[in-house]
Amino acid sequence: MSDDFFAGKFPRGWFGVLFSEELKVGQVKSLRYFDKELVAFRGENGAVAILDAFCPHLGAHLGDGKCEGNSIVCPFHAWKFSQSGQCVDVPYAKRIPLKAQQGALRTYHVREINQIVHLWFDVEGGGPTWEVPVDDSMNDDLNWSKWYFKRWRVRTQGKEIIENLVDTPHFTYVHGSPIEEITVDFNGHVASQTSVIGGHATLGDKLVTRATYFGPGVQHVTMNGTYASAQVNIHTPIDTEHVDVCYGIKIQRDPTLADTDDIAREYARFAHEAFDQDVVIWQRKIYRPAPLLCDGDGPLFQLRHWYRQFFSETDAAQSIAK
Structure with a gap:
């Protein structure tokens, strides 16, 4: 087993x-x-x-x-x-x-x-026990661009994707953008990270972000860099081996700029390229239930304990189709 x-x-x-x-x-x-x-x-x-x-x-x-x-x-x-x-x-x-x-x-x-x-x-058929919050910047607010999003079908599971929330070192070695400050909090069905990232060639010299999971598959991100942006990372299981991952981004409009939508489209392209770097890793990595960690790693086991609340203690793949 x-x-x-x-x-x-x-x-x-x-x-x-x-x-x-x-x-x-x-x-x-x-x-x-x-x-x-x-x-x-x-x-x-x-x-x-x-x-x-x-x-x-x-x-x-x-x-x-x-x-x-x-x-x-x-x-x-x-x-x-x-x-x-x-x-x-x-x-x-x-x-x-x-x-x-x-x-x-x-x-x-x-x-x-x-x-x-x-x-x-809910594999057991239960109804909603919490709600995803409405975010004005993510709705049809004329002060923000439309959503620009990209989908990936990835051979992985959500348990791999959520670990980015606490994986501080990978920002340096995968994305070339070291985290200078980070705080991670767990509160019921919500897990959040507030961080200051040391910059990205296009997204900004210094990025102030807040990334929040509302349950196991919906993450909202606010980022203040070259432009203020609202982002979503939504990943949904296709089966027990593949996940549909979608990353969307929109930026706040600058009334002094006539080409905000062109800027948003280009900004999104760079954001999606950064996300592509994670996808490459997820596609080929394996999951370590008992990883060998060091003192520079984030609170991985605390995150896994938080994530565990969304799973039945007994359900298995065979029961899902019933």
Whole structure:
């Protein structure tokens, strides 16, 4: 038996699965997270629903269907399902089966905030026990640029990604930007780092950052460098071996500059290149449940203890598909 407590498990919490701009009104999008096929659609009411993807009738994938009003229509026999997973129409039947009326498709809790669609996942089926906070700078504030984001499909797990929060030395040896000051705090489902970084050739001579995890998969970052920026690091398990990692950034507008969006696009390119440096490491490294550490390493075991709260003591990969 593995001595890695996190192996083969998915954490419980909020996970960013789409930026709002990726799902227009009337659009349907297939998703694959937590070893499950899911479907997202945005009704004419503007609300986003996420359901299990396979029709309970004969198993067609609803991602191949279409959105009508506030419902999704199966591509196979045109069964229609509401945003709450209930069958509301079978066009060739005199009555809808009772089980279908009551809700034949599993639905997921969704929060669309900060221009990001968040999904709550709990292998045991529990509902949300905390919320991701609304950040005015991350919303549709005209004083800030749009989101510029990039996705990676990485052969790793979230347990590797979160360790950057406390891994002070890697900022020097991976990114060439040494941390001069750092404070790390753990408080319930929140873990945060406040730091002063010794500079980056493009992002700024001295970077003052605050990086905060709200649960296991959503990190908000504020950075004051060449420009004030708001950033998100959202990583969501695809299966027990791969993670969808997305890094987004927007910058505060300078009213004296006419080309803020061009600057934001270029600023984001450099930020994504820096994140690429981490991705290269994650793709090929292994996880050490009992690493050999030295006195210059950060509070790694404290972080792992914090992260452990989001996992069931007993669930395994096999139970997730049930």
